[in-house]
Amino acid sequence: MPSETPQPAFVLVRPQMGQNIGAAARAMWNFGLDRMRLVAPRDGWPNPDATAMSAGAGRLLDEAQVAGTVAEAVADCTYVLATTARPRGLTKPVLSPERAMAEARDRIARGEKVAVLFGPERAGLENADIAQANAIISVPVNPDFASLNLAQCVLLTAYEWRRQTVDVVAEDMAMGGSEWANVKELDALAKHYEERLDTAGFFFPEAKAESMKINLRNLWSRMPMTRADVQMLHGILRQMVRWKERGD
Incomplete structure (x- = not known):
């Protein structure tokens, strides 16, 4: 069964290759999305190539809803977004992926059902598909090479969804099994080197x-050192002194 986590449905419209469907499922599950819908997959359904490519996300394929048309696939939705990389000559709001997923988040929080349409690999969504959407998602790609692989587009959109719904830590420090050195330990290191x-x-x-001693202590205080760093620097100095005392 799909998870109960509120989320948009990702609708792959007339996907052509099973491998791309599988890769899209994998990309969705990377970011906690598991509601896949398929519209008229070219090679029929189920597709063994999709399963082979899903790399552990096969459950999404097993639970994918299959429809014959876009209208059928999004019939239960109140807000539909369509992904496209090129101008379409249609009067619609055009959102960045970030803004689109923020809108999806807010609407889903209000109890609405949201879907995102992804077009077939060869040429993307047709205008007839996009006409059924409320807004367009436009990725700021290189205008000289705007075509995105289906799974890449799914991955990018799923990533933006994750960013809008999970607290993302912009920067963290992996401590590698150590802890930050405290003032007492840094003071002992400074005294060791001073002596x-x-x-x-x-x-x-x-x-x-x-x-000169103040400058040296200022150097130690500016350096974000762990206890392991401090112990290593003590060890380096002890070994240098032993080497000198041996007269090697």
């Missing part, structure tokens, strides 16, 4: 020694 550098005669002339 060894002092012994080595680094802080010269003496009149500048204090400012």
Whole structure:
């Protein structure tokens, strides 16, 4: 059974290759979408090529609704979006994928049913298909090479849906099993280096020694270091001192 998560239906209109249907299912499931509808697939349905290409998203294919026309496929919907990469000469709102999925999110939250139409691989949706949609999704592609693969277009739209419905962390830090070093640990590192550098005669002339130490501590404080980093730097200094003491 499809998940109960509120979401739009993705409608593949007259898809030509089973492999592309399978790849589209995989792209949908990557972003938590599982309501696929098919309009008059060229090679019939089910299609073993689609299953082979779905890579674990076969459930979407098993549960896909099949219709003979676009009107039948979206009959239960109150808002329909049509994807296209070229001008159509039709008077309709033209939305970016981001804006379109924000609109879909808001309408679905109000209890509406939303569908997104994707055209066949050869030439995309026909004007007769687009005429049945409330708005157009236009992807800002290279105008000299505007054609998107069916699965690519599905992936892009599904990604934008995910961005509109899930808190996406813009930046995070993978800690690699360590934790950030605290002030006490950084202070111990600074003292260790100060002691060894002092012994080595680094802080010269003496009149500048204090400012040099401050600059060094400022360097440590600017560096976002983990405990593992601090331990490594301690270890490097100890090994250098041992090497010098051995006289190698």
